[in-house]
Amino acid sequence: MLHYLKYGFEKETGEVNEDGEKVKVFIPGLQQNVEKRAEEAGITISSEVTLTEEERILVSAITQEEYFKILNKKKEESSGYRVEIAEGVFLDYGLFMELKGGDFTQFVSDRGLVIADLAPAEIYALTLIYANQKAGKTYGAILPYAVETPDRAGVWEAARAALRQIGMQDLLEIGPPYEHSYRQYFMQGHDRGFFTFIVPTDPGSQIIPGDKIPEFTTGMQNALQALGTQEALGAEGRLSVRIEIEGSVDDSISAIEKFFIDVKYALMSIGVKILTEDQDLLR
Numbered sequence: 001m002l003h004y005l006k007y008g009f010e011k012e013t014g015e016v017n018e019d020g021e022k023v024k025v026f027i028p029g030l031q032q033n034v035e036k037r038a039e040e041a042g043i044t045i046s047s048e049v050t051l052t053e054e055e056r057i058l059v060s061a062i063t064q065e066e067y068f069k070i071l072n073k074k075k076e077e078s079s080g081y082r083v084e085i086a087e088g089v090f091l092d093y094g095l096f097m098e099l100k101g102g103d104f105t106q107f108v109s110d111r112g113l114v115i116a117d118l119a120p121a122e123i124y125a126l127t128l129i130y131a132n133q134k135a136g137k138t139y140g141a142i143l144p145y146a147v148e149t150p151d152r153a154g155v156w157e158a159a160r161a162a163l164r165q166i167g168m169q170d171l172l173e174i175g176p177p178y179e180h181s182y183r184q185y186f187m188q189g190h191d192r193g194f195f196t197f198i199v200p201t202d203p204g205s206q207i208i209p210g211d212k213i214p215e216f217t218t219g220m221q222n223a224l225q226a227l228g229t230q231e232a233l234g235a236e237g238r239l240s241v242r243i244e245i246e247g248s249v250d251d252s253i254s255a256i257e258k259f260f261i262d263v264k265y266a267l268m269s270i271g272v273k274i275l276t277e278d279q280d281l282l283r
Contacts, residue, residue, distance in 0.1 A: 043055050043059060063220075078095075079094060083123065085243070089256060096241050099237060113126075121260075127241055132194075137194040138193075140194045142156055142198070143174075145198065145222045146174070159198075160172055162263045175197075176221075195239070201223045202219055205217065206218045
């Protein structure tokens, strides 16, 4: 979750000490890594110390570098399950494959298809069909971590339409506000959902006043919260994928809308072929 990525956490090593207690190690988060590097540069980070302008600029650079290290680590963890939708826009289905990789690969292979040969929209369409038919998911949640605007409303509607097309109930919640109302249900309620996170990773320039991490921005907060929530859902066995935007949402919005339109046609082509063998939910 966000707290782990931002502030670190204790992790069991699997070993037991001489007193029979489980051995734990502390995994540093963004805060600890920023503080360590700042200290190495001779800068003390404290609520009681005001940084000079020169120090602030250096700490800002350190914070951004450590933030992007977290993002890059997540990319590496996805292995080969990250495909480019358009320039700077990616479909990351690594956590989905971590939970259902073997079964999903077989599901695709049984229909004469190879994941590596498929376009991103086709892969996403197949994850929807698999989630609905094989994993028993009855609703899908579209979770964009971006400010809602009239220009973006059409994109979210296209995403919801893909869910309805295969007979899933659709839900749209703008993150992070949804976190306070729906997250607990998603994690602890009936395991009937499939979650699509839409996550811009541009840190932006809006600093969060009083945050424990100097120069920490709202863009960083939103992205890490999305990543943390997705990981928490995965730890509970909940299925999800992530559409990651490495830049301006507005510059990528047309590409994302086209992606979801392509998903619609993928469901009609690949979907019909698959569903004719099982059950025609598109009819």
